[in-house]
Amino acid sequence: MSRIHHDGPLIIGGGLAGLSTALSAAPARVLVVSPAHLLEAASSAWAQGGVAAALSADDAPALHLKDTEAAGAGLVDHHAAEVLTDDGRATVEWLASLGAPFDRDGEGGFAVSREAAHSMARVARVGGDGAGRAILSALATSVRAADHVEVWEDGRLTGLIQAADGRVIGAVIDRAGQRIEVLAPAVVLATGGAGGLYGETTTPRALLGEGMALAWMAGAEILDPEFVQFHPTAIDVGLDPMPLATEALRGDGARLIDKDGAFILGPEPDADLKPRDIVARAVHRARAEGRGAFLDARTAIGVHFPEAFPAVFASCMKAGLDPRIQPIPVAPAAHYHMGGIAAGTDGKTTLKGLYAVGECAATGVHGANRLASNSLLEAAAFGRRTGEAAAREKAKDRKVARIVEGAILSDGALQRLRNGMSADCGVIRDAVGLKRLLVLIGDIEAAQEAALPLVACRLIAEAALKRHESRGGHYRSDYPETAKKAVHTRLVRTDPAVAAMLATTAATTAVIAAVIAST
Template sequence: MTIAVVGSGIAGLTAALHAHEAGQEVTIFTKGSLGDGCTPHAQGGVAGVYRDGDSPAAHADDTLSAGAGLSDPDAVDVLVSDGAARIAELIARGVAFDRADDGTLLLGREAAHGAARIVHAGGDATGAEIARALTTAVQAAGIEVVEGAFLVDLLCSDHAVHGIRLLIDGALVDRPADAVIVATGGAGQLFAHTTNPLGATGDGIAAAMRAGAAVTDLEFVQFHPTILAAGDPFLISEAVRGEGATLVDEDGHRFCFDEHPDGELAPRDVVARAIARRAAQQGSPVRLDARALGARRLAERFPTIDRVTRERGFDWAREAIPVTPAAHYLMGGIVTDLEGRTTLPGLFAAGEAARTGVHGANRLASNSLLEGAVFGARAAAAATRSSSEDRAADRDETRSMLISSHRVPTRSARSTDEGGDGAGFSRAALQQLMWDNVGLLRTDDGLADAVATLRSWQDEAVAPASMAEYEDANLLLVAAATASAAVERTESVGAHFRERSLIGVR
């Protein structure tokens, strides 16, 4: 059986290793280089249950609470139940999590967690260490890897997926497969300000939509509260606040307690909105005050953040540093069941490209790497069991998962290199439109304007020819679906927040 894995973050690499170890013929296709994507940028860690006094049930309760009532309890149960095995597997594959002198795992706490249950590596380089270990494992296993392979579309017949169409070195190439696992990540590049790398353009989600797979919850976009407000977006891990850093306004007031009794450790959506509002009120960024931790502790626990902040002219051991929110994580995506199966037989999804139901309306900190490992393994197991004989049965079963579908345009967008005069489509114009109108704080008028503008750009679209133009087409498709979903959800819940007057966040 041949399995095509598209994407090489934690979900894709885990899926590929599991499928290979089950005796399948596996090929990894990745847009950039092996191990690229959001995973190596993850500063936080992997949430789980590591000590007495904590439990999977407590982890599940925190996950459900952060999800604002919209998480799937069964998916959350899978996450916390399978978590221990997947974490042990990461360690066995060579991930060097940080440990105390006695050899026990060092545990941190982040917002909305009721206990210290997050392991990290290299202080604030957990994702990079996981990517290193898993890519090494893939290479040692001899799994075929095709780099520089851009996913253009899924190959379908009889309402089932049987391969992928790729853009490789400027040429379109079709690769048949018995099963396709999409693990292409999210779509952070929808927004003018994001923590995501440039390649996060929603490629897998868009391809699944064009093929007719169900997607949902695209309106739930998590904005990380603390990005260094100087230079290119650089994330200041939530773990810094978990260690005791505070958020203060220009008067030194810890304003987050005005919004939530947990203050800086409230759910991310609450903290991000509090920061946006206070920054708009005072006309300048709020500040993260980590001085109480001391220079030595900051350098040891957060070596990457310590280095970058100093390179940008800040001594955060002596001064509070300016921070602002930015788009960070997409809770919605391709609808899957608990095994990673989508509504199209032959197509599976895992990681940020998938909507497993774990996150609901708001992701609990450090659950994303865990989700990628847990559901990447499950998708591989389901894909391994899949066969042409049982696809008809799969088709009947997956119909019940159909939550929403989107009619997509037959033409795609071609971007210009510059932002233009604001009237026509460009990637920069789309990103600013989404940031202003479908961002952290949303209004009826702003959403309506976004939907109308995106539809006009779709009407004017032309066929893409280069990878950048295919990416722009994907961004436009996912943007239109995201804005429409935000219009349809009229109540405020979790990361989707609507108010009467939009506070400018720029």
Template sequence: MSASSFASPAPHIDDVVILGGGLAGLFCALKLAPRPVTVLTASPIGKGASSAWAQGGIAAAVSEQDSADAHARDTMEVGGGICEEKIVRLMTQEAGDRVRDLLGYGVPFDQDLEGKLQLSREAAHSENRVVRVRGDMAGRAIMDALVAAVRETPSIRVVEGYLGESLICEGKRVTGILARRRGGMERLAFPAKAIVLASGGIGHLYGVTTNPSEANGHGLAMAARAGAIIADAEFVQFHPTAIDVGRDPAPLATEALRGEGAILVDKAGKRFMEAIDPLKELAPRDVVARAIFAEVTAGRGAFLDCRASVGAAFPERFPTVYAACKGAGIDPVKDPIPVVPAEHYHMGGILTDANGRTSLDNLWAAGEVASTGAHGANRLASNSLLETVVFAARIAEDIQGLMPTPRTAHWPKIDHTIQDASQRNEVERAAISTLRKTMSANVGVIRNAEGLRGALAVFQALERRCERVSITNMIVAAKVVAAAALARTESRGGHYREDYPDADPAQARRTFLTLAEVEMIAQAAEESEAGQRALAAGELA
């Protein structure tokens, strides 16, 4: 990875522009202070961030009986044999320092009467090492604390209401971001000597997801269109226990409930995980997701029964889940919770090194939009927030070391009043609806060549119909995921092919693709019999 030397400061050029107002973007901005930083976000900071929706917590080996080595082993065991070991060990070793940073920013992690952090266990962890806030409120509490810290930091300019559309490049060098005012057509260029993409994941490309609408693959597509290498895009994690009440995004029944002893049953009350995996409800997420998917597809339904394990303590111990259930007319103290798998996290993303550098000069990436190799084929529970803060901090340190002494922060005024974002035309609305349905049906929990080729053919047709860059970005991101999934002819981690149900030792390696390669795969898929059948069935040819 490379980052070219920086030119002399120019008054109209930012030192750093960060795209994304979630945990990765805000943590990086705070770590860069007092260097002037502009944070671009389509929504008010913290409001459209997937980080705020995280319920479990942040994994860190901070107890006396735990170790960074044990945390690393658990991470790599779940990662399906393709984790970058050096990256994993770096992440687990720096976890304690990053938790202390968050405490310093005012995050109210649960502590006992002696002031020690209270730790819980989640699926596939060998020790209690998940730091939480009031059971299921870690994400919201972390974001509230960081938003407050950012608002009090004069070196950070937050520009809300602007949607990143394209990277501005001079050859392989990224020199800025072109952003559109949300709800309108006004565009502004934000030139900078360093660009950090912290734009989140791809959840809203799927019809059922736990992610907010802002998690729509824009950053991934922007980097791909600029020529960046994308890694491991086929590996998508589906949370097994989204609450199945027809809401978009789907509310989440945190994995911590299963950690507390909740069981999975069908509509007849029969427990079904005992026959599938020795770890039962605490098996890796991909195993549990496929089991629930099978129950729902077979018509038996799937329910999370918390009555014996949590019972009357539910409102106090898991207030977020309790409120979501009550809002849908379910009392989890007395009733099993209907659940369904939902897109939750993307292990793939823009390829980065240990300092967050991408394959393009002057471009870094952090958080879910990046692929560091820490998660491999399947993310260990509560490692997402950890990876985000570890590598956001490393990016800040890397940029600080490359740049001269920061100038005093001064920016011209920009109108960033957030406008109504509902001005899509009927073609665009139909395209997004078709894309999300196709991703869930063909690029979801269970995949096969027929469905993946059909999906790529549909995406090709949709792309020709849409002109708005923001919609094209969603389609490009979907194509990247589907093409990578078609190319990996095996099952591993979060990627399951029913036509190739076993892992292939020869494919125990990471995937690296450019958009040019994705386009070749998509074109061949469109021309295939499966592609033509999908187009005919959808009347998109």
């Protein structure tokens, strides 16, 4: 074990949020820690849609804000969403200035497309479906050239370091088996989402909600962890993770059909452009009924598929499917976590010294259901704000009082957990399934202690069980109605009410486990 002192922000994560934070923290000295080479470990590199922003003459930030709030089903923080949408054009222009090669129209402006739940075309794309990798590549190049940034591309976060007053003063990093304690005036979690907790996901499998779990263990507030977005058109060809068929395909006219060619959501031209939770449940239902679900792009895209959507085309052809002449089999898959570490638009969490940005953060801009392509905008826009705020933190002589760490979870246990999450905490949930999932989590905990993925799963499952309604990405078949009043879930480890909730759930699941054992 070794300990180093870093005089500047320590950023955990090398995706769009982390790199935007790093660049904007200049001239402060920045250390970026990524578990793999940049572009290899971040879900933002896999994003196909683009960046949503009011870029056309007939659009405006206020209209973008209205669509964002409508999609979020009553739980969008108005101020945060207003800041985000107001920053839209400036953020896209900043990314373009760094070399992001956005598609352009005939007059040199940003070419935009329409995606689900947007009232108009406002998504800036790159090469049809290559936005994420192209944008992140531009930022990675800028970060590598920046004198104020050092990057570790072989470091995995395993713990947070706190002073006696609870302030986060550093993090524990594993580099090739060497445990390194890095003390810093500000720790920025840009650790991504939790899609890897699900057996069916479109995100890198390594994204296990570990940043959220550590923040919870350290005492930070967790906001709305039950809200997970399932993308309705993951390509169902037996791969893990599942390739994605971007929503932009439906924006360009591709239709969702069953095995008999009937429209899954209806014949209306915009029927397939409803919010993602509605489309995901319709696809789920069609599959559960044995009708199957397919994305038909033969007429809308047809022979233009290779140049219009090269990433999707390559994924299909690799699986032996030609989307020019065959409908694409699709299924819902975990895609984005709206909940996470409660944070402001400048990344500040409820713990001093700790910042969160990107998908691991819950700023309130997505509410119960993220509006398509708002995630890349949030990562870059709030990353810039977070970098500026974190750079203002000054190092002080604080003694290490506590180190929060989680146990290691075996591969076999993780796969059991992933299967349980997909089965019982997926597109459609109910109390029986959620309690069964909590029994599984408890069984694994008993054998392997509180590993970080277990903590993350418990936060999601406990909150999902507690929310007795259906709203946005959270659908309860036993509580199908939406409550009149939209209420956030706020979890803090030291809150007596949360402790009581966990104790009640633990007692209930213990009874269920005993019944299962006796049958």
